[in-house]
Amino acid sequence: MAQRARPLSPFLHYRWQYTNTLSILHRITGVLLSIGFFLLVYWLAAAAAGPERYQAAVGILGSPPMQLILFGTAFSFCYHLLNGVRHLFFDLGHGFELKTARASGWAVAIGALVLGLGLWLVLRAGLGGAA
Amino acid sequence: MSLRSPLRTVTGLGSAKGGASHWYVQRVTAVALVLLGLWFVVTLASLGSGSHAAVVGWLSSPISSALAVLLVVTAAYHALLGLQVVIEDYVSDHGKRVVVLLAVKFALVVAAVIGVLAVLRIAFGVAA
Secondary structure (H helix, E strand, C coil), rough: CCCCCCCCCCCCCCCCCCCHHHHHHHHHHHHHHHHHHHHHHHHHHHHHCCCCHHHHHHHCCCHEEEEEEEEHHHHCCCCCCHHHHHHHHHHHHCCCCCHHHHHHHHHHHHHHHHHHHHHHHHHHHHHHHHH | CCCHHHHHHHHHHCCCCCCCCCHHHHHHHHHHHHHHHHHHHHHHHHHHCCCHHHHHHHHCCCHHHHHHHHHHHHHHHHHHHHHHHHHHHHCCCHHHHHHHHHHHHHHHHHHHHHHHHHHHHHHHHCCC
């Protein structure tokens, strides 16, 4: 007897919406920040290794392909921090009203883009100034 | 007092094990990282040029080096907890999961030790 494939609901029937976008972005930025952590350690270790090694490291960190990674890290930092605070409020039982959750979600998204861009410029200035 | 039935204890299945403390420590490190992260970013911005002298001068102060050590350790711990959940969600094969978890743990611990030692070297004036 042929067996009918069982429906896989609800996994395939969820509508993509802002809540799960923000949620998965928190996870993705968290993973990216873990990579950024290794960059931070690399930078600190280079500073501890003396001026020449530090200059070499700054040259690598300031190179064009690394700029993209630095921007990703800067954006991830701001997003994960802002959305993390949002989630801490959720954990305390606040901010679940549709209107509030949507507003805080927008604030996180826009804030992360603006602040991330600012942080990236700070990093650029620091690495450029040292080269 | 355990609310688990004797059978559950024997089979080792059932809920959480260390789940509650994992969840809680993730939040505690999150709050700490909000403060340490903001401090770190504001400091970076105030450093202006990221010259070697500026970085060494910054980390030579006892408070800065202490906060930098805390940042490295807390960030590694928080990353470990977070990556663990991600790995447990997406790597379903038990053997692979153990290997990946161990690799990530080792990498983070090694990086954290390097980071702490680097800050201490600068703080104690070894890397002038």
